[in-house]
Amino acid sequence: MNLKDSTTSVVLGIMVFSLISINSVQQDVFADMLGMSLTAEAAEGSDTILVSGQTSSKVTDLTLTVISPDGFNRLAVAQLTPDSEGKYSTEFKISPLWKQNGFYTITGMQSVNKNSLYTMQVEVEVINGMAMETDATESNLETGLFTEKKSSIFKGFKMRANAMEGSTTIGITGQSDRTNVDVTLKVIAPNGNVVSVDQITPNLDGKFAKDITTGGPLWSQDGLYKVTAQQGESLDHKASVEVEIIDGVVIPEFGAIAALILAVAIISIIAVSAKSRLSIMPRY
Numbered sequence: 203m204n205l206k207d208s209t210t211s212v213v214l215g216i217m218v219f220s221l222i223s224i225n226s227v228q229q230d231v232f233a234d235m236l237g238m239s240l241t242a243e244a245a246e247g248s249d250t251i252l253v254s255g256q257t258s259s260k261v262t263d264l265t266l267t268v269i270s271p272d273g274f275n276r277l278a279v280a281q282l283t284p285d286s287e288g289k290y291s292t293e294f295k296i297s298p299l300w301k302q303n304g305f306y307t308i309t310g311m312q313s314v315n316k317n318s319l320y321t322m323q324v325e326v327e328v329i330n331g332m333a334m335e336t337d338a339t340e341s342n343l344e345t346g347l348f349t350e351k352k353s354s355i356f357k358g359f360k361m362r363a364n365a366m367e368g369s370t371t372i373g374i375t376g377q378s379d380r381t382n383v384d385v386t387l388k389v390i391a392p393n394g395n396v397v398s399v400d401q402i403t404p405n406l407d408g409k410f411a412k413d414i415t416t417g418g419p420l421w422s423q424d425g426l427y428k429v430t431a432q433q434g435e436s437l438d439h440k441a442s443v444e445v446e447i448i449d450g451v452v453i454p455e456f457g458a459i460a461a462l463i464l465a466v467a468i469i470s471i472i473a474v475s476a477k478s479r480l481s482i483m484p485r486y
Contacts, residue, residue, distance in 0.1 A: 238264075239341035240310040240322035244333035251326055251333055253280075254291035256343060257312055259319060260284045264312040268294055271304030271411065296331055303329050303364050303373040304411045325407060327375060329364050361431040361441040365452040372414040372445055372452065378433050381408050385433045389414060392425030417450040424448045 238257040244250065253266055268278040277299050282290040300306065305325040312320045322341070327334040361376035374387060381404050389398040397420040402410040414429070421427075426444045433439040446453040 237341065237343035238310065238312060238320035238322055239339060239343045240308070240324055241339040242308050242324045242326050242336055243338075244326055244336040246335040247332045249296045249332060251294045251296070251308070251336070252291065253294060253308060253310075254289070255310060255322070255341075257284050257288045257290070257320060258343070259312055259314070260286065260288045262312055262314055262319065264290065264310055264320075266292065266294075267309050267311075269307045269309065270300070271302045271306060273307075275299075277306070296328060296333060298331070300328055300331060304375055305409050325409065327409075329362065329373075329375070330366075359431075359433060359439040359441060361429075361443065363429050363443040363445055365445065367452060369452045370416045370450065372416065372429065374410075374412045374414060374429065374431065376410050376431055376441070378404055378408045378410070378439060380404070380433055380439065381406060383433050385410050385431050387412055387414070388430045388432075390428045390430070391420070391423050392427065393423055395420070397421060397427070416447055416452065421447055421450050 236258045238255065238259075240255040241253070243252045243254075257264060263281050263283050266278075266280040266282065267276055269275065270277055277297070278294050280292050280294070282292055284290045294308075305327050308324050308326060310320075310322045311318060320342075324338040324340050326336045326338070357379050359376070359378045359380075361374065364373045364375070365371060376385070378385065383404075385402045385404060387398070387400045387402060388396060391397050398414055400412060400414075402412050404410045424447065427447050428442055428444050430440065430442045432441075
């Protein structure tokens with residue numbers, strides 16, 4: 203064997219060894235995957251929440267639970283078996299039991315021999331039985347090459363007011379990218395008087411919620427009440443909504459349309475009645 207053939211054999215040997223080493227490293231990397239991820243997704247106004255994720259423990263079932271905003275009611279439970287890659291998914295339908303407005307907590311838990319292995323939590327906002335747009339992920343999944351630390355980070359400030367027709371409660375929900383500053387809620391009557399002031403501390407995700415009760419002497423004026431939420435002095439962390447109050451109870455936003463329809467209906471009834479009276483009058 204000459205020098206050239208010897209060199210070629212060595213190079214080929216190195217290439218084969220390298221390929222074997224790379225394959226071995228890849229197998230070890232994926233074999234060493236640790237952790238768990240949990241994702242909740244929902245479209246605006248949907249009644250379905252898609253929950254999915256991945257776990258490094260493929261031989262143990264995981265349990266998903268949905269807890270109401272007040273933390274007292276378990277509304278749904280699902281037990282899932284991960285596939286061969288540790289992936290899992292299911293859907294939760296929003297039922298009439300989800301009657302509270304606010305942020306519902308979805309918890310994913312995987313245990314071994316009754317000992318907790320992984321626990322992840324995400325939140326989904328539900329208003330009047332419908333989901334708000336959601337794409338929330340919590341993860342500590344490690345693959346050996348990197349650690350996935352994905353989370354839905356909200357930027358900015360938002361606030362929403364919700365109430366049923368005839369209700370004496372206005373539900374306020376919102377979210378901020380600041381978690382260390384309280385949110386001040388202020389309600390101003392149509393005549394400019396301040397009827398309610400309160401402070402809320404956002405949770406670790408920047409979300410906040412508060413119920414405002416209407417009625418009483420301070421709510422005696424009929425009209426649009428302005429609800430303002432502000433965090434600190436910055437104007438970009440301020441939001442306002444208006445709620446119509448009549449006789450101390452909430453009137454929905456479509457109240458004017460409903461009144462117009464009622465007026466048209468009354469006019470039609472009067473016209474038909476008048477025509478009927480004319481038709482039965484005796485003729486001479």
